[in-house]
Amino acid sequence: MQWLNKKVRPEILKLAPYVSARSELADASGLIALDANENPWVPYPQTADMAQVNRYPEPQPINLLSRLATFYGVKTEQIFVGRGMDEGIELLIRVFCTAYQDNIVTAKPTFSYYKVAADIHGIETRELAIGDAPDFALDLDGLIGLCDAQTKIVFLCTPNNPTGNSLSLAQIEYVLQALPETVIAIDEAYLEFSVIPSAIALMAKYTNLVVMKTMSKAFAFAGVRLGSVLAQAEIIELIRKVMAPYPLAEPCIRVALQTLAPQGLYLAQQRIDTLKVERERVFKALQAVVGIKVYPSDANFLLIQVADAAKTYCELLAKGIIVRNRHKDIANTLRVTIASHAENNLLLAAFGVGGVVSKIERSAIVVRNTNETKIIVEVNLDRTAPVVIQTGIGFFDHMLEQLGKHGGFSLKIIADGDTHIDYHHTVEDVAITLGQALKQALGNKRGINRYGFSVPMDESLASANIDLSGRGVLVYEATFATPMIADFPVEMVEHFFYSLADSMEAAIHLKVTGENAHHQVEGLFKAFAKALQQAIAITSDNLPSTKGVL
Numbered sequence: 001m002q003w004l005n006k007k008v009r010p011e012i013l014k015l016a017p018y019v020s021a022r023s024e025l026a027d028a029s030g031l032i033a034l035d036a037n038e039n040p041w042v043p044y045p046q047t048a049d050m051a052q053v054n055r056y057p058e059p060q061p062i063n064l065l066s067r068l069a070t071f072y073g074v075k076t077e078q079i080f081v082g083r084g085m086d087e088g089i090e091l092l093i094r095v096f097c098t099a100y101q102d103n104i105v106t107a108k109p110t111f112s113y114y115k116v117a118a119d120i121h122g123i124e125t126r127e128l129a130i131g132d133a134p135d136f137a138l139d140l141d142g143l144i145g146l147c148d149a150q151t152k153i154v155f156l157c158t159p160n161n162p163t164g165n166s167l168s169l170a171q172i173e174y175v176l177q178a179l180p181e182t183v184i185a186i187d188e189a190y191l192e193f194s195v196i197p198s199a200i201a202l203m204a205k206y207t208n209l210v211v212m213k214t215m216s217k218a219f220a221f222a223g224v225r226l227g228s229v230l231a232q233a234e235i236i237e238l239i240r241k242v243m244a245p246y247p248l249a250e251p252c253i254r255v256a257l258q259t260l261a262p263q264g265l266y267l268a269q270q271r272i273d274t275l276k277v278e279r280e281r282v283f284k285a286l287q288a289v290v291g292i293k294v295y296p297s298d299a300n301f302l303l304i305q306v307a308d309a310a311k312t313y314c315e316l317l318a319k320g321i322i323v324r325n326r327h328k329d330i331a332n333t334l335r336v337t338i339a340s341h342a343e344n345n346l347l348l349a350a351f352g353v354g355g356v357v358s359k360i361e362r363s364a365i366v367v368r369n370t371n372e373t374k375i376i377v378e379v380n381l382d383r384t385a386p387v388v389i390q391t392g393i394g395f396f397d398h399m400l401e402q403l404g405k406h407g408g409f410s411l412k413i414i415a416d417g418d419t420h421i422d423y424h425h426t427v428e429d430v431a432i433t434l435g436q437a438l439k440q441a442l443g444n445k446r447g448i449n450r451y452g453f454s455v456p457m458d459e460s461l462a463s464a465n466i467d468l469s470g471r472g473v474l475v476y477e478a479t480f481a482t483p484m485i486a487d488f489p490v491e492m493v494e495h496f497f498y499s500l501a502d503s504m505e506a507a508i509h510l511k512v513t514g515e516n517a518h519h520q521v522e523g524l525f526k527a528f529a530k531a532l533q534q535a536i537a538i539t540s541d542n543l544p545s546t547k548g549v550l
């Protein structure tokens with residue numbers, strides 16, 4: 001990385017950065033901390049969220065760095081984590097650009113903060129116009145032509161905000177090769193919504209590549225402020241030299257660690273997938289509107305061109321919808337964020353395309369994360385597949401499969417519990433999580449009727465009655481032939497239905513007779529599934545409205 005020292009601001013190379021007493025020790029845990037003039041008490045309110053807020057946080061929290069490093073596939077010394085990507089953008093400028101002398105190069109229109117940050121620091125921004133190019137394609141040779149010896153950073157946003165189009169890895173590589181002694185900073189704020197792989201894959205080959213990430217968009221973290229810069233360790237070291245002493249707030253670090261756990265990532269991915277489906281739906285619907293041009297997008301927004309952007313902007317505002325007017329960048333364009341199904345329907349209705357709205361599916365995902373169990377339950381009452389159950393308890397899996405199959409709804413349960421102790425926590429927490437998911441999916445279309453079903457299984461007869469009443473009650477009449485089914489304690493069945501009734505707020509009455517515990521329990525689950533199927537069925541007169549508002 002010989003080029004690096006030639007390009008860094010000389011005063012940054014020489015800089016003695018801010019240090020704290022604790023950051024000079026390899027391990028400061030367990031010490032009586034009289035070094036930082038902190039207050040010894042946690043302030044009001046002393047809730048779990050407030051833990052440690054009286055202490056300075058780790059400048060670069062090692063747990064968070066390693067979680068992010070694993071997630072992005074780099075080493076911990078190749079990550080800077082800061083309060084949003086915005087901070088990373090500014091720090092890159094601080095490391096490389098000398099005021100009134102250096103410049104950055106980027107596209108126009110693109111994310112506006114590159115230029116704002118450059119302006120703040122007295123740095124020139126050279127912009128290559130893409131607004132008139134077919135498909136907003138970036139002329140790579142034109143871009144490279146704007147660069148000279150004083151160009152320190154080229155900022156490229158892919159997918160680009162606000163045009164929504166992406167660069168291929170080959171295009172990025174072309175720029176990296178053409179400018180081997182200039183930092184090529186790739187902003188991947190929206191990459192999770194695109195099919196193009198991350199430029200991180202090119203880091204091993206090009207030392208001038210910097211990849212910038214944010215959790216604001218795809219991970220729903222805009223309010224937490226968390227973004228990363230990924231680059232060679234030598235560049236990251238320089239960024240850490242110039243960063244604010246403690247860029248991340250302690251509560252944000254804690255929240256980020258939870259969200260980056262497997263359940264959090266799973267939930268985020270489900271929502272990314274949903275937003276991608278919604279983006280295509282809204283795109284198609286808007287294409288049908290006369291007088292509107294919709295541009296294809298790899299991001300979580302659509303750029304649309306109307307006859308008069310200011311007028312449409314005001315009309316939407318009058319209907320309670322705010323969008324971003326990008327007229328200054330590209331004539332008469334508005335940038336519209338893709339949101340929930342119901343919110344998107346309101347947007348479509350504002351453009352007079354309510355008729356194309358698809359039926360709202362009653363679905364929910366609930367994640368439960370405790371020391372004892374980690375559980376994800378996903379239900380879709382309007383689909384019959386898939387039914388995927390993995391709880392680590394064979395007999396329980398078999399019973400839960402009956403629920404999805406005979407209840408006629410899609411059910412995914414992934415549970416990782418302390419089954420090495422016993423099955424209690426896993427069975428109970430699956431019931432609680434499942435009940436919450438069913439309640440959420442039913443929404444306000446909750447029936448108030450009582451449904452019942454009986455299922456004979458050879459010698460045994462099971463019956464179930466359900467009332468989705470809003471009050472959790474279990475009435476349970478059962479005597480089992482044996483206390484165990486393989487390694488599964490039969491008493492857990494009552495506990496399962498008790499927890500389920502409580503969390504889904506339903507009255508559940510169960511009764512079973514018979515001589516074989518396996519048949520009896522299976523009968524109970526099947527009868528319950530069948531009664532539930534009746535209870536959740538929508539009759540034709542209460543289909544969701546075409547407006548799509550729940």
Ligand SMILES: *Cc1c(COP(=O)(O)O)cnc(C)c1O
Nearest residue numbers: 084085086111161189214216227
């Ligand atoms: C939103 C956005 C950012 C800002 O990310 P933060 O992490 O919230 O600061 C960066 N780049 C682009 C292209 C964006 O649209």
